[in-house]
Amino acid sequence: MKISMKEVAKQAGVSEATVSLALNNRPGVNPQTQKRIQELAKSMGYIPSITAQTLAKQKSGLVGFILPNTSISTYSMLVQLIEEALRLRGYKMIFVTSENSVEYEKEMIEQFVSFRTEGVIIYPIVQANPDPSYVNILNQYKIPFVFLGGYYKGIEASFVMSDYYTALYDATKHLYERGDRHFYYMGGCRTIVSNTMRYQGMRDYLHSQGIDITPQAYLELPVPDYDNAYKACNQLLDSKATVDSIITANDFVGLAVYNSVIEHGFRVPRDISIITFNRQVPEGISKISLTYIEQFIKQQADIALEYLFLQMSGEKEIKKTYLNTELIIRESTIL
Amino acid sequence: MKISMKEVAKQAGVSEATVSLALNNRPGVNPQTQKRIQELAKSMGYIPSITAQTLAKQKSGLVGFILPNTSISTYSMLVQLIEEALRLRGYKMIFVTSENSVEYEKEMIEQFVSFRTEGVIIYPIVQANPDPSYVNILNQYKIPFVFLGGYYKGIEASFVMSDYYTALYDATKHLYERGDRHFYYMGGCRTIVSNTMRYQGMRDYLHSQGIDITPQAYLELPVPDYDNAYKACNQLLDSKATVDSIITANDFVGLAVYNSVIEHGFRVPRDISIITFNRQVPEGISKISLTYIEQFIKQQADIALEYLFLQMSGEKEIKKTYLNTELIIRESTIL
DNA sequence: TTGTAAGCGTTATCAC
DNA sequence: GTGATAACGCTTACAA
Numbered sequence: 001m002k003i004s005m006k007e008v009a010k011q012a013g014v015s016e017a018t019v020s021l022a023l024n025n026r027p028g029v030n031p032q033t034q035k036r037i038q039e040l041a042k043s044m045g046y047i048p049s050i051t052a053q054t055l056a057k058q059k060s061g062l063v064g065f066i067l068p069n070t071s072i073s074t075y076s077m078l079v080q081l082i083e084e085a086l087r088l089r090g091y092k093m094i095f096v097t098s099e100n101s102v103e104y105e106k107e108m109i110e111q112f113v114s115f116r117t118e119g120v121i122i123y124p125i126v127q128a129n130p131d132p133s134y135v136n137i138l139n140q141y142k143i144p145f146v147f148l149g150g151y152y153k154g155i156e157a158s159f160v161m162s163d164y165y166t167a168l169y170d171a172t173k174h175l176y177e178r179g180d181r182h183f184y185y186m187g188g189c190r191t192i193v194s195n196t197m198r199y200q201g202m203r204d205y206l207h208s209q210g211i212d213i214t215p216q217a218y219l220e221l222p223v224p225d226y227d228n229a230y231k232a233c234n235q236l237l238d239s240k241a242t243v244d245s246i247i248t249a250n251d252f253v254g255l256a257v258y259n260s261v262i263e264h265g266f267r268v269p270r271d272i273s274i275i276t277f278n279r280q281v282p283e284g285i286s287k288i289s290l291t292y293i294e295q296f297i298k299q300q301a302d303i304a305l306e307y308l309f310l311q312m313s314g315e316k317e318i319k320k321t322y323l324n325t326e327l328i329i330r331e332s333t334i335l
Numbered sequence: 336m337k338i339s340m341k342e343v344a345k346q347a348g349v350s351e352a353t354v355s356l357a358l359n360n361r362p363g364v365n366p367q368t369q370k371r372i373q374e375l376a377k378s379m380g381y382i383p384s385i386t387a388q389t390l391a392k393q394k395s396g397l398v399g400f401i402l403p404n405t406s407i408s409t410y411s412m413l414v415q416l417i418e419e420a421l422r423l424r425g426y427k428m429i430f431v432t433s434e435n436s437v438e439y440e441k442e443m444i445e446q447f448v449s450f451r452t453e454g455v456i457i458y459p460i461v462q463a464n465p466d467p468s469y470v471n472i473l474n475q476y477k478i479p480f481v482f483l484g485g486y487y488k489g490i491e492a493s494f495v496m497s498d499y500y501t502a503l504y505d506a507t508k509h510l511y512e513r514g515d516r517h518f519y520y521m522g523g524c525r526t527i528v529s530n531t532m533r534y535q536g537m538r539d540y541l542h543s544q545g546i547d548i549t550p551q552a553y554l555e556l557p558v559p560d561y562d563n564a565y566k567a568c569n570q571l572l573d574s575k576a577t578v579d580s581i582i583t584a585n586d587f588v589g590l591a592v593y594n595s596v597i598e599h600g601f602r603v604p605r606d607i608s609i610i611t612f613n614r615q616v617p618e619g620i621s622k623i624s625l626t627y628i629e630q631f632i633k634q635q636a637d638i639a640l641e642y643l644f645l646q647m648s649g650e651k652e653i654k655k656t657y658l659n660t661e662l663i664i665r666e667s668t669i670l
Numbered sequence: 671t672t673g674t675a676a677g678c679g680t681t682a683t684c685a686c
Numbered sequence: 687g688t689g690a691t692a693a694c695g696c697t698t699a700c701a702a
Contacts, residue, residue, distance in 0.1 A: 002476050004695060015673045020697060030671055045475050050449040051389045052695035055678045060386065070414060076405040080434070092446070095430065099415070111427070114385040140380050141337050226617045255620045282561045285590045285621050339679060350689045355681060365687055387679030390694045674701075679694105686689080 003046040064112035064120040068100045073280040081301040106134040120145035144311030148304040150194045158307035162295045163322035168201030180244035186219040187249030224249040229256035237264040250278040274332040291333040294326045338381040399447035399455040403435045408615040416636040441469040455480035479646030483639040485529045493642035497630045498657035503536030515579035521554040522584030559584040564591035572599040585613040609667040626668040629661045
C-alpha cells in the first residue's frame with residue numbers, strides 16, 4: 001500500500017508533526033521516540049513525497065541541467081560530473097536534452113520553472129538561436145542560472161566555456177609554423193558564439209602573418225557528423241582548391257576528412273594536416289591518431305557549479321570564464 | 336516576480352477555480368472568460384507549479400527511466416526514443432542513470448517513488464546484482480514497471496530484451512561453418528542474464544556439433560572497454576591457446592581484440608575472426624569493419640512502452656519478449 | 671517533548 | 687458560469 005506520513009503517525013501513536021521532525025533529524029524530539037519512528041517508517045517502507053515536501057518547504061532541492069544531446073562523450077561526462085557534484089551538495093539534478101532545438105529548449109526551461117528548480121545550468125544549443133529571450137522566464141521566477149560551454153548573446157548570465165578563440169589561434173600557429181598556408185575550419189553552425197570564436201581565432205592569427213581568409217574558409221556543416229563531413233570534404237578537394245590544413249569540430253568529422261583526403265591521393269600530414277576538437281574515438285581504434293585540442297571538461301563543470309551556487313546564494317555579479325585548452329600533437333600534424 | 340494562480344485570479348477578477356478551469360480547457364466556463372484568462376496568464380508569464388498539480392491531482396504525469404549510463408550510443412538512442420514516445424502520450428520522462436551500481440539504482444528507484452512516478456522503465460545494471468528485491472518498493476507504491484534490455488531474476492515484471500541466446504547460437508554457427516572450432520566470448524559480468532544467455536547460446540550450438548566448451552571460453556572483463564579487452568586478449572594470445580574466433584560485447588572490445596590479434600602476428604579474419612555487439616564506431620573510421628550483431632533498439636523501446644502502458648492501465652499479466660537480432664557480415668568474418 | 675493548525679499552489683466538489 | 691472550500695502530503699510556527 002501507499003504509505004503516507006499519516007499512516008506512520010497513526011502506527012507510531014504520535015502526531016504527524018513529530019514524525020516529520022523525527023524523520024528529518026530535527027532537534028526537539030525525544031531520541032527514543034525518534035529512533036522508534038525512524039525504524040517504524042523504514043519497516044513500513046515509507047518514502048516521503050517529494051512533491052508534498054517541495055510545496056510545503058517552497059524549495060524543490062532540484063537543479064535543472066539542459067544539454068543539446070547526450071550522444072557526445074563530452075556531454076555525457078558533463079552529466080555525470082554535474083550530477084555527482086550536485087548530489088554531494090544535497091541537490092538533485094533534473095536533466096533534459098534540448099535535442100538541439102530552440103523550441104524544445106524553451107519548453108524544457110519552462111518545465112524547469114514548472115518544477116520550481118532552484119537553479120539551472122544551460123549548455124546552449126549549438127544551432128542558430130535567433131531569439132533566446134525565452135531564457136528570461138528564469139529571471140522572472142527568480143531562478144538563478146548559468147551557461148556552460150557557450151552563452152547566448154543578449155542574455156546576462158555567468159558562463160564558463162573553452163577559450164575557442166585562443167585554441168584556434170594557437171592551433172593555426174602550430175600549423176603555420178609547419179609551413180601550412182591554406183586553412184579551413186569544418187564544423188557546425190557558424191553563428192553560434194563558440195564557432196564564431198574559432199573562426200576569429202584562426203582569422204586573426206593568419207592576419208597577423210599577412211594572410212587574409214574569407215568566410216569560405218569556414219566549411220559549415222548542417223550537422224557535424226561523419227557523412228556530412230565526408231561529402232563536404234570531397235567537394236572541397238574536388239574543387240581543386242589548395243588545402244594545407246583542416247581543423248575540425250570533432251573527430252568523426254576529422255576522420256571523415258582523413259578518409260576523403262586519402263582517397264583524393266593526398267597524404268596526412270605530409271600534404272594535408274588535420275586537427276580536431278572533442279576526440280572521442282579512442283586511439284588505436286581509428287586509422288590515424290589525430291592531433292586534437294583538449295578541453296578541460298571537469299574544470300568547466302566545477303566552475304559552472306561554482307557560479308551557479310554563487311548566484312543561488314544571492315550573488316548578483318556576473319562572472320565569465322574562458323578556459324584554456326591544450327593542443328595535443330598526434331600523427332596528423334607531425335612532420 | 337513569481338506568479339501563482341492567485342495573482343492571475345486577482346488580475347482577472349475571477350476566482351482561482353475559474354482560472355484553473357480556464358487554463359485547463361475544462362468545460363463549464365464562458366468562452367470569453369476563458370480566452371481572457373488564458374491571454375492574461377500568458378502575458379503575466381504564469382507557469383503552473385507541477386508540484387502543486389501533482390499533489391492536488393494525485394498524478395504526477397511522470398514516468399521514470401533508469402539506464403546504466405549514457406555513454407553507449409544504444410543507451411542514448413533509447414533515451415531519445417522513450418522520451419519522445421512518452422511526450423506524445425502526455426507523460427514526462429524523468430531520466431536517471433544507475434552508474435551501473437546496485438546501491439545507486441536502489442536510490443534512484445526510491446527517488447522515482449518519491450516523485451510518485453506513474454510508471455518506471457528499468458534497464459537493469461549490467462554488473463552482478465546479488466539481491467534486486469529493492470525493486471519491489473515499486474509494487475508497494477503500486478507503480479507499474481517493466482524491464483528493458485534484460486531483467487532481474489526473481490522480480491516478476493514484463494520485459495523485452497534481445498534474444499541473446501539465439502544471437503550467439505547463430506553467430507557461432509556462422510563461424511563454425513567457416514571452419515572455426517575454438518571459440519571465445521569476451522564481455523562484462525558473466526552472471527547477468529543477458530550475458531549468461533550469450534554464453535549458453537554459444538555453448539549449445541557447439542555442443543550440438545560435438546564440441547564442449549568450458550566457462551573459460553567466457554573471457555570476463557571487469558569493464559568491457561578498450562583497455563581491459565586489449566589486456567585480456569594479449570594474455571589469451573600470449574598463453575598460446577588456440578583461438579579461431581572471438582565474439583565481443585561491443586566494438587571497443589572488438590577493436591581492441593583486433594589490434595591485439597594483429598600485433599600477435601595473426602590475420603583477421605584468416606587466422607582469427609571477430610564478431611561484435613553494439614557497433615558504435617562508424618564504419619570507415621576504424622581500421623577494420625567488424626561483423627556485428629544488430630539489435631533492434633526502436634522495437635525494444637516500443638515494446639517496453641507498450642508493456643508499461645498495459646500495466647499502467649491495470650493489466651496484470653506479465654509479458655515477456657525476446658527480440659530477434661540480425662547478423663551483419665563485414666570484413667572481420669569474410670573468408 | 672509533543673500536538674495543533676496554518677499554509678504551500680493546485681484541483682475538484684459542491685453550492686449558488 | 688462562477689465562487690467557496692476541502693483536500694492532496696508535508697513542514698513549521700506556536701501552543702500545550
